[in-house]
Amino acid sequence: MIKHIIFDVDKTIYPDSCGFGDEMDRRISEYAANYINTSLVEADELRKISVKNYGTTLRWLQMEHGLTDTDHYLDFVHPKDVENYLPNRKEVHEVFHGINIPMSILSNGPIENVNRILGFYDISTLFNPIIDIRMNNLKGKPYIEVYEKIVKEINLPISEILFVDDVEDYLIPFHDMGGHVLLVNEKSKPTKMGFDQIRNIIELQDYIQNI
Ligand SMILES: [Mg+2]
Known part of the structure; x- marks a missing residue:
């Protein structure tokens, strides 16, 4: 019961198909690429591997790349204009x-x-x-x-x-x-x-x- x-x-x-998650994923890869100074494609690959070890990209960036401004990350990766995506x-x-x-x-x-x-x-x-x-x-x-x-x-x-x-x-x-x-x-x-x-x-x- x-x-x-x-x-x-x-x-x-x-x-998933509404695009909000895709935009979030794109922003996460963009953030990671900028943060570790690599290409978007490379960052995307790296984070997919790292998520297996750390559960989230945030945790990976914290543990392996010294990310401390987690509020900046969380603010960047989440689109604010939810009404443009959510069905x-x-x-x-x-x-x-x-x-x-x-x-x-x-x-x-x-x-x-x-x-x-x-x-x-x-x-x-x-x-x-x-x-x-x-x-x-x-x-x-x-x-x-x-x-x-x-x-x-x-x-x-x-x-x-x-x-x-x-x-x-x-x-x-x-x-x-x-x-x-x-x-x-x-x-x-x-x-x-x-x-x-x-x-x-x-x-x-x-x-x-x-x-
Ligand atoms: Mg989910």
Whole structure:
């Protein structure tokens, strides 16, 4: 029985195809290229390899390249004009308002970005707690302590919690700890683990009714 649902934000609440995530990825690569003084193509390659070791590009730049002005990074990489990207305003609003299970947010982005996206869909008040990357000391998913912290705050057995994210590698630790997981996989990319999946968050209500 699911008594609580934790949601990622980026590319989970809105679809990957809307371009917001692509713009964020482009900005992350641009930031990394400037920061380590290399080409955009090279930076893109390097960060894809490094994310496997560090979980996030931010963590990689901190640990290997001495990045300290993390607020500057977080501000640079997140587009502010969310209304130019995010689709399905009414549908997403209705889906979340139709869920009568307590919900929370676990994002690897900063609270400013979380607030802009939840604000756009007018769903901010539905989530408690809302945990961003700073609240995890800039060490986000997939570090185990991130999941332990939110489960402790929710104060339910992990076996009663569902975690929804678009990154399979971020679901694996939660699954291994005994939680339920759901992958948002818009393009039906091949997966390693065969977790339950939906293509778009709009399908969530049907999924919940069937579990
Ligand atoms: Mg995501």
